Amino acid sequence: MNKLAVQKEIVIVGLNHRSAPIEVRESVAIEHSYLRDALTRLQNYPSIEESVILSTCNRVEVVAAASESRSAFSDISGFLAEQKGQRHAAALDEHVYSYQGADAVRHLFRVAASLDSMVVGEPQILGQLKAHYDAAHQAGSVGTILHRLFHRSFSVAKRVRSETGIGSGAVSVSSVAVDLAKRIFDRFDDKTVMLIGAGKMGDLMARHLQSHGVRSLMVTNRTFERAVELAERIHGSPIRFEDFPQYLKMADLVIGCAGAPDVLVDAHLVEKVLRERKQKAMFFIDIGDRRNFDAKINDLDNVYLYNIDDLKSVAEENLQGRSHEASKAEGIVQDEVESFIRWVGSLEQVPTITALRQRFDEIRRREIEKSLGGSLKDLSEPQRAALEDMTSAMINKMLHGPISQLKNNHGSDDEATLYIAALKKLFDLEGK
Numbered sequence: 001m002n003k004l005a006v007q008k009e010i011v012i013v014g015l016n017h018r019s020a021p022i023e024v025r026e027s028v029a030i031e032h033s034y035l036r037d038a039l040t041r042l043q044n045y046p047s048i049e050e051s052v053i054l055s056t057c058n059r060v061e062v063v064a065a066a067s068e069s070r071s072a073f074s075d076i077s078g079f080l081a082e083q084k085g086q087r088h089a090a091a092l093d094e095h096v097y098s099y100q101g102a103d104a105v106r107h108l109f110r111v112a113a114s115l116d117s118m119v120v121g122e123p124q125i126l127g128q129l130k131a132h133y134d135a136a137h138q139a140g141s142v143g144t145i146l147h148r149l150f151h152r153s154f155s156v157a158k159r160v161r162s163e164t165g166i167g168s169g170a171v172s173v174s175s176v177a178v179d180l181a182k183r184i185f186d187r188f189d190d191k192t193v194m195l196i197g198a199g200k201m202g203d204l205m206a207r208h209l210q211s212h213g214v215r216s217l218m219v220t221n222r223t224f225e226r227a228v229e230l231a232e233r234i235h236g237s238p239i240r241f242e243d244f245p246q247y248l249k250m251a252d253l254v255i256g257c258a259g260a261p262d263v264l265v266d267a268h269l270v271e272k273v274l275r276e277r278k279q280k281a282m283f284f285i286d287i288g289d290r291r292n293f294d295a296k297i298n299d300l301d302n303v304y305l306y307n308i309d310d311l312k313s314v315a316e317e318n319l320q321g322r323s324h325e326a327s328k329a330e331g332i333v334q335d336e337v338e339s340f341i342r343w344v345g346s347l348e349q350v351p352t353i354t355a356l357r358q359r360f361d362e363i364r365r366r367e368i369e370k371s372l373g374g375s376l377k378d379l380s381e382p383q384r385a386a387l388e389d390m391t392s393a394m395i396n397k398m399l400h401g402p403i404s405q406l407k408n409n410h411g412s413d414d415e416a417t418l419y420i421a422a423l424k425k426l427f428d429l430e431g432k
Contacts, residue, residue: 014061
């Protein structure tokens with residue numbers, strides 16, 4: 001008899017805005033265009049059966065279905081360390097977290113429902129999650145387990161969004177950034193803002209700024225057509241990307257939300273701009289997937305730089321009014337985790353039940369053949385058929401109890417695992 005298939009376990013290893021500062025997250029981040037190559041390298045590890053990589057400004061995580069969780073944790077940690085250019089995963093140990101089984105499922109569901117986001121309730125993470133799942137699916141690194149897991153996470157996010165008020169108030173990074181800007185300036189109508197990046201985040205940012213009174217808004221983007229499109233929608237001024245440095249002197253507030261892998265504004269440029277502005281104060285808010293502004297800018301006089309991590313305190317204040325809704329969302333997540341874990345358990349129940357039936361049927365057939373070759377050799381064909389039916393019915397009745405118990409078990413995960421292990425051991429279902 002062939003051995004039963006090894007059960008895959010869901011594992012997650014990663015780091016986020018709570019476990020690691022932005023410079024560490026950046027060091028292991030993976031550009032979307034490199035995801036396929038990264039997934040291919042990840043799949044080369046023997047322990048990794050399926051994998052999805054999630055890489056955003058606030059988190060870098062590997063979600064995997066693994067044949068052996070301990071090896072998977074080590075392999076994924078090593079993979080992340082390679083991204084950082086370190087020889088050993090220990091360099092990241094203080095920042096990396098890991099989950100397995102139900103805890104991993106719960107973590108992913110919380111991520112999808114934006115309960116693990118810096119801005120709880122923000123809707124952008126679900127789109128990012130779908131995009132990274134699609135990339136993994138196209139790369140061929142998604143199988144039955146992660147396909148079901150991610151699609152269930154999308155459903156969980158939809159439930160949370162429709163059944164709770166978690167999305168009320170300031171629920172996006174861009175809205176929190178505007179809240180921070182409101183603390184910096186007493187008024188917006190006499191300030192000029194430069195927006196670097198005209199993607200979804202830039203669009204949201206522009207709308208939030210205008211709703212709070214900003215009248216003078218410059219938009220620049222690597223693709224000039226996108227800057228023009230956004231500027232037209234918001235009645236702003238489009239700036240060619242190669243020209244934006246010379247327009248910086250006009251900006252009181254500069255917001256970076258471009259998906260650029262490199263720093264776009266360095267300290268030397270800002271120092272020059274300040275001289276042109278006669279040292280009039282400037283504020284920079286950096287919300288790009290990778291930092292758009294050089295951290296050394298903050299060392300200059302009359303310049304104030306805030307990055308994604310600096311928005312945490314504002315986000316936490318905004319969450320206080322939605323804490324009850326967050327609690328309701330956690331309850332939905334827990335219900336969905338239990339449902340998903342039962343489905344995962346059923347994946348091992350099926351081969352166990354099949355193997356159990358096969359083992360009993362083998363015994364039944366051997367004994368019938370022995371009897372038909374001996375004392376029952378003179379039975380007629382109808383009698384032989386009746387014997388087959390009778391013995392098959394006996395086997396079904398004997399197996400009904402244990403199979404029903406296995407299928408309908410609603411106890412803990414450990415209890416279900418115990419039933420399966422007992423059946424395998426008692427009936428040698430993993431025998432050679």
